[in-house]
Amino acid sequence: AQSVTQLDSQVPVFEEAPVELRCNYSSSVSVYLFWYVQYPNQGLQLLLKYLSGSTLVKGINGFEAEFNKSQTSFHLRKPSVHISDTAEYFCAVSDQGNTGFQKLVFGTGTRLLVSP
């Protein structure tokens, strides 16, 4: 079974400052890794995903994440945030060996609050 830990429930940051949202996972099998974003009163949408290859993955809206296998982490970063980045961010994992359907295991989410 997999589990995902997002260590920070809320991260306040000023506009144009850098931000890192932390995600650690636990799994006995190999996994794929995802970050989804949920803007207020909307559904989730994919920011980026790591499937294989380069451990640094670039996503939409200037976000990137780095896969670190030894630390079982997949932290999300942005060098300069905007007010519009205010949202809830979810880290998720998917078992590589599961071919019948995609079982996504989500973390509890991190609320990013960007203020002027």
Added chain:
Amino acid sequence: NAGVTQTPKFQVLKTGQSMTLQCAQDMNHNSMYWYRQDPGMGLRLIYYSASEGTTDKGEVPNGYNVSRLNKREFSLRLESAAPSQTSVYFCASSVASGRQSTDTQYFGPGTRLTVL
């Protein structure tokens, strides 16, 4: 191209009442999912349909039933609502590429349900 649509957006029920949440996607996706989102708990899978004609239980199926009406539509039914089912419900779909674990899930805007 509307993506994933859900109706209703909001609903208030009394304990014991029944209702059906509707979901439709216009992306010709094979797999569809129902999640519930509760504060501090992330998203949990209720039921999924890996392909048209099949449905299976997820992590928290008790108190719910589903119907995959056709390839486009996947409904969630609460037969006898309980206050513990107060939540935000999200429907999602994915293409089911053959490497399902790598797929992106596309989410609807959610239904906010309150059971009194």
